[in-house]
Amino acid sequence: MKLSRISAIAAVAMTMPLAVVGEAAAQNEQFIPSLVYRTGAYAPNGIPFANGVNDYMAMLNDRDGGVNGVKIVLEECETGYATDRGVECYERLKGKGPTGAAAVSPLSTGITFALTEKAPADKIPLLTMGYGRSESADGSVFSWNFPLLGTYWSAADILIQHVAKKGSLKGKKIVLVYHDSPYGKEPIPVLQDHAKKHGYTFEPIPVTHPGVEQKAVWLKIRQGRPDYVFLWGWGVMNSTSIKEAAAVNYPRDKMYGVWWSGAEPDVLPAGDGAKGYNALALHPAGTVYEVHKDVFKHLYDKGKGMAKRDEVGHVLYNRGLINAMLTIEAIKTAQAKFGKKPMTGDQVRWGFENLNLTAAHIKALGFDGLVSPLKVSCADHEGARKARIQQWDGKQWVYTTEWIEADTKYLRPKMEAAAKAYAAEKKIEARNCAKQS
Amino acid sequence: MIYREAGQFKTTYRADQAVFPILQDRIAILLILAVAFIGVPALASDYLFLAILIPFLILSMAAIGLNILVGYCGQISLGTGGFMAVGAYAAYNIALRVPELNLLIVFLLAGGCAALVGVLFGIPSLRIKGFYLAVATLAAQFFLDWLFSRVGWFTNYTASGSVTAPQLKFFGYIVHAPTGKYLLCLCLVTVAAVVAKNLVRGRLGRSWMAIRDMDIAAEIIGIRPLQAKLSAFAVSSFFIGVSGALWAFVYLESWEPLAFDINRSFSLLFMVIIGGLGSILGCFLGxxxxxxxxxxxxQVPAALGIPLSTATVSHLEFMIFGALIVFFLIVEPHGLARLWAIGKQKLRLWPFPH
Structure with a gap:
């Protein structure tokens, strides 16, 4: 009796969400899905990024009433960094709002790979800022992927350029400690190729997800004493690596992280042990930029911000802001062509492809100093491929170099070859970029 | 009142041994099949197909496979994720290297590869039992994980270790729409369920169950443990392999070894335990x-209009889900299928309990 009542209630509750999913949305809204992970092993890094994205959109709604009068509706979906849940989230959110999802930022290389297969059919662009498939920078094959600001191949090239400047790499030894997933494996071909060119020995050492068990890896490094260790980690793996490096007394200033291994949650848990650790930086941390003033004024002063006030301006929070800004600018570019109304994914794709952020434009947006100018085109979906090296001084990240640009002449043919192989395997016909407007 | 078998006389052994001896059950199953094959494709949304039904069907097939091994033959396995990976990578490699082959054959061959690997890792089961066997099959999981992420040949030397499935092409027709993918999975799962149900009713299934219930007694009455156990591993791994190929080709389309990690093995084992060991229906319920x-x-909080942060929602999800698992295991340790069977028993007498 009791059980049957419970099951009856359960049955009623069961049908409800499915019924409400199809709820009609207001017409003048731009729907943007946000795939986040606020739980699990990658939460320390996922949370600030998600907060940044959320705050920028909320700030625009408060300050400008949205984007060109179209209200922004952001909906989060928790993926937990798992590919199957990410696909579920994408399917859940792709059709929402009057025009469907404007663009998707998966924030996971694994989910990016899965969505690369699905997004073209749904006509939704993928913004993979600083991650994703490296060869997707070739827009003639990967029409729907936008790895803006830099790919992992660019990152690997920049790191090698930097360490090569410190002295010849001939006979040196470089170890890559990487997250054992497509994310961590992406830089390997470039680092291997450089090894031949520069004459260093290269050894990649994988770390199994989630990366809290690294004792064996660092013992190996202590024995091998490599000249440099590159770190391609994410989530708790980063802080664990730095802690283990300190434990085996490997010099932290010989360690270089990719830009996903260079945020506060990566170094803070290691305490003093993180001092001297280097990482690539796509942009600085801090709250001295114009956009933060607006974020404080429109959100935090009203008690509406997503993050804690003192977490605003952390590296990944700022990256979230930039990610949101790039999405919005693509929508604005599309609106300039198609009219000031909610854009479809197809139109936003055009917006991304014709995105041209000049220095003046960036200044007007309040991102002066945070983003360097970038110009996307049909052939080049990366837009810009520059980073600086930053060092953790125990309290904050300090820049130690000027901007280093990845060597396009070297990387471009590799990218094109990889993209061509993908196109052949998937039987995609590459677009002729000379004919694209 | 409705569910009563009075008046249904069985005059042949054949009728008595039917899969569904009761008329009402036959009608119900036909109705379910009609809804699944005709009703659902006509009504369901893309989201329902791609995010809910397709993964549900594929994992049901994997659960059927695992249930044959764990539920019917009593051999605990934690290598399911690994066997799914064998199916996925075998299908990828066969489709890549012999592109003219029909995908259905590719899936079957992938199942065959998984069956071979399953038999190989099933050999220790002849000497070790219970928890020790579970640990031994863990070795399969880790070894296969390692194999597919380290040996470049399996991933066609892709730089990132992530591979993409080819187009789903059957007899010159490309399955692209969610409905088509759903029907493809549904057909294969239906076939798998029918085959599994009949296998476990037959001689082979009975020898598995004899081994499960008491292997020494089974041996004394003339069942060969070697054949019984290894055939269970083979059949089980075959289904798991096909489901792995489907998971990769139809659901994910692009995958990495992480898609078949130890968590996949655990979640499949939980499916089988919660659904009901030794029950085909239980696989679907689980x-x-x-x-x-x-x-x-x-999705409940959002649907009810309760404003909760994303983090709270997923914490709640974990807590309620965990509590539900405990609840069902306390209410009915034999699984959801057993609950259903009890319900049917009650229904026979309802509304007159005497």
Whole structure:
């Protein structure tokens, strides 16, 4: 009796969400899905990024009433960094709002790979800022992927350029400690190729997800004493690596992280042990930029911000802001062509492809100093491929170099070859970029 | 009142041994099949197909495979994720190297590869039992994980270790629409369920169950443990392999070894335990519970209009889901299928309990 009542209630509750999913949305809204992970092993890094994205959109709604009068509706979906849940989230959110999802930022290389297969059919662009498939920078094959600001191949090239400047790499030894997933494996071909060119020995050492068990890896490094260790980690793996490096007394200033291994949650848990650790930086941390003033004024002063006030301006929070800004600018570019109304994914794709952020434009947006100018085109979906090296001084990240640009002449043919192989395997016909407007 | 078998006389052994001896059950199953094959494709949305039904069906098939091994033959396995990976990578490699082959054959061959690997890792089961066997099959999981992420040949030397499935092409027709993918999975799962149900009713299934209930007694009455155990591993791994190929080709389309990690093995084992060991229906119930329930719980607050942060929602999801598992295991340790069987028994007498 009791059980049957419970099951009856359960049955009623069961049908409800499915019924409400199809709820009609207001017409003048731009729907943007946000795939986040606020739980699990990658939460320390996922949370600030998600907060940044959320705050920028909320700030625009408060300050400008949205984007060109179209209200922004952001909906989060928790993926937990798992590919199957990410696909579920994408399917859940792709059709929402009057025009469907404007663009998707998966924030996971694994989910990016899965969505690369699905997004073209749904006509939704993928913004993979600083991650994703490296060869997707070739827009003639990967029409729907936008790895803006830099790919992992660019990152690997920049790191090698930097360490090569410190002295010849001939006979040196470089170890890559990487997250054992497509994310961590992406830089390997470039680092291997450089090894031949520069004459260093290269050894990649994988770390199994989630990366809290690294004792064996660092013992190996202590024995091998490599000249440099590159770190391609994410989530708790980063802080664990730095802690283990300190434990085996490997010099932290010989360690270089990719830009996903260079945020506060990566170094803070290691305490003093993180001092001297280097990482690539796509942009600085801090709250001295114009956009933060607006974020404080429109959100935090009203008690509406997503993050804690003192977490605003952390590296990944700022990256979230930039990610949101790039999405919005693509929508604005599309609106300039198609009219000031909610854009479809197809139109936003055009917006991304014709995105041209000049220095003046960036200044007007309040991102002066945070983003360097970038110009996307049909052939080049990366837009810009520059980073600086930053060092953790125990309290904050300090820049130690000027901007280093990845060597396009070297990387471009590799990218094109990889993209061509993908196109052949998937039987995609590459677009002729000379004919694209 | 409705569910009563009075008056249904069985005059042949054949009728008595039918899969569904009761008329009402036959009608119900036909209705379910009609809804699944005709009703659902006509009504369901893309989201329902791609995010709920397709993963549910594929994992049901994997659960059927695992249930044959764990539920019917009593051999605990934690290598399911690994065997799914064998199916996925075998299908990828066969489709890549012999592109003219029909995909259905590719899936079957992938199942065959998984069956071979399953038999190989099933050999220790002849000497070790219970928890020790579980640990031994863990070795399969880790070894296969390692194999597919380290040996470049399996991934066609892709730089990132992630591979993409080719187009789903059957007899010159490209399956692209969600409905088509759903029907493809549904057909294969239906066939798998029918085959499994009949296998476990036959000589082979009875020898598995004899081994499960007491292997020494089974040996004394003339059942060969070697054949019984290894055939269970083979059949089980075959289904798991096909489901792995489907998971990769139809659901994910692009995958990495992480898609088949140890968590996949655990969640499949939970499906089988919660659904009901030794029950084909239980596989479907368990798969529905483990795959759909978290997604459902995740959407309840938003659907009810309760403003909760994303983090709170997913914490709640974990807590309620965990509590539900405990609840069902306390209410009915033999699984959801057993609950259903009890319900049917009660229904026979209802509304007159005497």
């Amino acid at each position: 798969a529905a519970f483990i795959t759909i329930m978290p997604i459902f719980l995740n």
